[in-house]
Amino acid sequence: MQVNGVDLYWNPYLETMPREMLRNLQLKKFKRILKWGYENSGLYRRLYDQAGLTPEDIKTWDDVAGVPMLEKEHYRSAQAKEPWPYGDSLCVPLEEVTAYRQTSGTTGQPVYQPDTWQDWEWWSECWAYTLWAQGFRNTDRVFIPFGYNIFVAYWAGHYAAEKIGCEVIPGGILNTEERILKMKELRASAFMATPTYVLGMAETAEKLGIDPRTLGIKRILCAGEPGASIPPTKRRMEEAWGTDVYDHIGATEIGGWAYECTAKPGGPHVNEAMFLVELIDLEDGSPIEEPGKPGRVVITAFDRRAQPCIRFDSKDVAMWGEPCACGRSFRVLKGGVIGRVDHITKIKGVLFSPSAVEEVVRDIPELGNEFELVVRKKNDLDELILKVEILPHCCHQENKIKEALLRNLRLKTNLNYYLEFHPYGTLPRYEVKSRRFKDLRK
Numbered sequence: 274m275q276v277n278g279v280d281l282y283w284n285p286y287l288e289t290m291p292r293e294m295l296r297n298l299q300l301k302k303f304k305r306i307l308k309w310g311y312e313n314s315g316l317y318r319r320l321y322d323q324a325g326l327t328p329e330d331i332k333t334w335d336d337v338a339g340v341p342m343l344e345k346e347h348y349r350s351a352q353a354k355e356p357w358p359y360g361d362s363l364c365v366p367l368e369e370v371t372a373y374r375q376t377s378g379t380t381g382q383p384v385y386q387p388d389t390w391q392d393w394e395w396w397s398e399c400w401a402y403t404l405w406a407q408g409f410r411n412t413d414r415v416f417i418p419f420g421y422n423i424f425v426a427y428w429a430g431h432y433a434a435e436k437i438g439c440e441v442i443p444g445g446i447l448n449t450e451e452r453i454l455k456m457k458e459l460r461a462s463a464f465m466a467t468p469t470y471v472l473g474m475a476e477t478a479e480k481l482g483i484d485p486r487t488l489g490i491k492r493i494l495c496a497g498e499p500g501a502s503i504p505p506t507k508r509r510m511e512e513a514w515g516t517d518v519y520d521h522i523g524a525t526e527i528g529g530w531a532y533e534c535t536a537k538p539g540g541p542h543v544n545e546a547m548f549l550v551e552l553i554d555l556e557d558g559s560p561i562e563e564p565g566k567p568g569r570v571v572i573t574a575f576d577r578r579a580q581p582c583i584r585f586d587s588k589d590v591a592m593w594g595e596p597c598a599c600g601r602s603f604r605v606l607k608g609g610v611i612g613r614v615d616h617i618t619k620i621k622g623v624l625f626s627p628s629a630v631e632e633v634v635r636d637i638p639e640l641g642n643e644f645e646l647v648v649r650k651k652n653d654l655d656e657l658i659l660k661v662e663i664l665p666h667c668c669h670q671e672n673k674i675k676e677a678l679l680r681n682l683r684l685k686t687n688l689n690y691y692l693e694f695h696p697y698g699t700l701p702r703y704e705v706k707s708r709r710f711k712d713l714r715k
């Protein structure tokens with residue numbers, strides 16, 4: 274489908290399908306993958322047998338909502354069984370597995386992730402929707418400033434970029450300075466990285482005497498962290514590089530399930546042709562359909578076969594937004610992933626999400642990109658310490674900045690903070706996922 278001479282959609286038929294038709298297709302695909310899991314994996318068979326559920330019981334959306342949710346722990350216990358290392362979560366003969374990945378293990382023992390050749394094609398298809406929607410084309414030379422390894426990160430982005438005809442430069446083993454010089458030398462037109470690293474690369478370029486805006490980058494895809502949907506963080510990245518920055522959401526066990534488009538509606542579209550994304554109430558678990566109400570994100574990947582992902586509790590928190598002007602019928606998540614169920618914690622009895630602090634810090638132009646937030650117990654009371662960096666030329670304004678910071682934090686989170694100002698460049702820098710929030714109360 275062409276609009277003003279441009280092909281907007283990777284799959285025009287699915288991306289603009291009328292909602293009712295799309296919902297019918299989703300129900301059909303949900304039944305198919307549930308039957309596949311039930312018939313081929315011990316993990317799903319046990320889970321559904323315990324609930325007294327068979328694939329034939331799924332007829333309506335109400336039935337879908339009654340299917341037991343899957344947790345990471347289910348994969349872990351299934352993987353203690355044979356065959357090593359996937360156990361009976363595996364739905365295909367071991368001989369059909371062609372790709373190994375694993376989760377990062379930040380929340381416990383890593384989950385092993387098998388994919389067949391067909392699954393791997395599916396991964397790059399998911400990412401092809403993303404890249405196409407963000408304007409990547411066969412005229413792009415895409416640099417990937419990332420050390421590929423046992424984690425899924427950017428492997429699928431790499432293959433999808435090739436699939437849509439981009440030229441791909443793997444920047445794996447280089448350090449940050451070498452990556453920037455290579456991007457400059459080869460005149461790369463796009464790259465993919467975490468928001469933390471996008472900002473870190475801009476700092477490094479400036480240290481090299483290179484203004485990132487002169488490098489000719491036309492688009493940047495962000496994944497791995499929520500920043501590209503947090504307005505002040507997005508703005509910082511776009512200003513540093515002089516170009517458009519887009520969000521993408523994915524996970525090892527799930528797939529690449531949401532992507533922002535060039536219309537930038539304030540969050541990514543859910544790829545509803547390939548995934549069922551349900552938002553459920555954080556307290557009573559009831560389904561959320563209306564915009565603006567935060568809920569737990571529960572996801573089903575319709576077509577992933579080696580180790581299916583059916584009603585997986587992602588522990589992410591998100592809310593529905595308004596329809597997007599781009600014409601896609603896929604729904605938008607306003608602000609992307611707005612938190613993690615386990616990071617949303619009570620401080621002094623107030624429900625608190627660390628991403629609110631990121632928004633406040635990055636909205637104050639006199640502050641650097643880095644910050645650290647620590648919560649600890651002092652005399653049995655919760656105490657919040659926020660460490661920030663003032664930009665070198667703004668040091669004389671410390672009192673003014675302090676005042677603005679405390680006021681905005683109070684407005685946004687309803688809490689008080691102890692502030693620590695650190696010299697610019699002294700807080701830790703991260704290459705992949707940042708660890709800026711530390712809860713020392715446990």
Ligand SMILES: [Zn+2]
Binds near residue numbers: 534535538542597600
């Ligand atoms: Zn859109």
